[in-house]
Amino acid sequence: MSLAAIYRALRPELDDPDLDARLDAMCAAADAALERPCDRDALVRALAALSEPPARWTEAGAGELAIALACAAGDERAVRRFESLYLVNVPQMxxxxxxxxxxxxxxxxxVREKLLVGAPPRIVEYAGLGRLPGLIKVTAVRTALTLVRDARRDVHDETAVLELPAEHDPELAFLAHAYRGAFREAFASAVAELDPRERNLLRLHFLDRVTLDRLATMYAVHRATIVRQLAAARAKLAERTEAALRARLHIRPDELASVMDLIRSRMDASVDRLLESVDHLD
Incomplete structure (x- = not known):
């Protein structure tokens, strides 16, 4: 059975008039990435598992997919190739x-263990779309932040968002002090309700200081899209925190509004320390 026939049998709804030529190009790119002939049957079946139609395949994606499949199969040469192409860049990242x-x-x-260990290894879930460098960057940053956070956990004040100098507004300072514990619980609950992408965006931008341009490159979207997504994530975090506070506290609406105004006013300055205090971030 030809490669095109294998693909059409698996994804008849995604048939393409140029399928034979596209598959030849993907196999050639896979061979180049591995620096030896790839497992063509396995590559085609993996391509068929992707949601993208043949017209959206890329040679970079095919190369990543071939390396990922070989690593998943326990091919030591492929693992060394993965390390030399990708893992070697982690220190620079x-x-x-x-x-x-x-x-x-x-x-x-x-990072090596997270991506290469498992059944199937996580690397296979992301390969084929030209996203391995971004995946490795995100995984490395999150891993580094976890190590750093664990090393200095005892010095972080998760209620920094409520640290308003008393001389600026004694009433708000009193509210901040009185509801500090409730806020901590409400914020943790709100973070847990964010989806993984929202948490990652907030964490990368505020904790690791990844720029908007870099985030746009990592997620393969326009910078304006990242700006909107970060704004939406911050707004959602504040709204969920407010809802959780409302459920925990029995105070006048104007007092709750004052606390939330304070939280929003200092969110950009303190969300990094707050996120570092939440243990269950993905």
């Missing part, structure tokens, strides 16, 4: 975090 050499080594090891 995290250079701005000024981590120690031992911490960087630990990050690389954990």
């Amino acid at each position: 995290l250079a701005h975090m000024k981590l120690s050499e031992s911490t960087l080594d630990e990050v690389v090891q954990r």
Whole structure:
């Protein structure tokens, strides 16, 4: 059975008049990525598992997919290829975090385990779409943040958003002090209600100081889209926090509004420390 016939049998609804030529190009790209002939049957079946139609395949994606499939099959040469093409860039990705050499080594090891261990390995879920560099960047940053956070957990004040100097507004300072515990619980609950993408965007932008342009590149969207998504995530976080506070507290609406005005006014300055205090972030 030809490669095109295998694909058509699996995805007849995505048939393409140029399918044979596209499959030849994808196989050639896979061979180049692996630096040896790929498993063509496995590659075609993996391409058929993608939601993208043949017209949206890319050679970069096919190369990533071939490496991922070979790694998942336990091919040591493919693992070394993955390390030399992708994992080797992790220290540079995290250079701005000024981590120690031992911490960087630990990050690389954990990223390797997260992506290559499992049945099937997580790398296979993301490969084929030209997203491996972005996936590795996100995984490395999250892993590094976890290590750093664990190392200094005892020095973080998760209620920084409510630290308003008393001399500026004694009434708000009183409210902040009185409802600090309730806010901590409400914020954690609100974070848990965000979807993984929203949490990741907030975490990367506020904790790791990833720029809007870089986030747009990582997620393959326009910068304006990232701006809108971050704004929506912040608004959702404030709204869910307010709802959780309302459920926990029995105070006058004007008092709750004052606390929420304070929270919103200091959200940009303090969301990083608040996010670092929430243990269950993905």
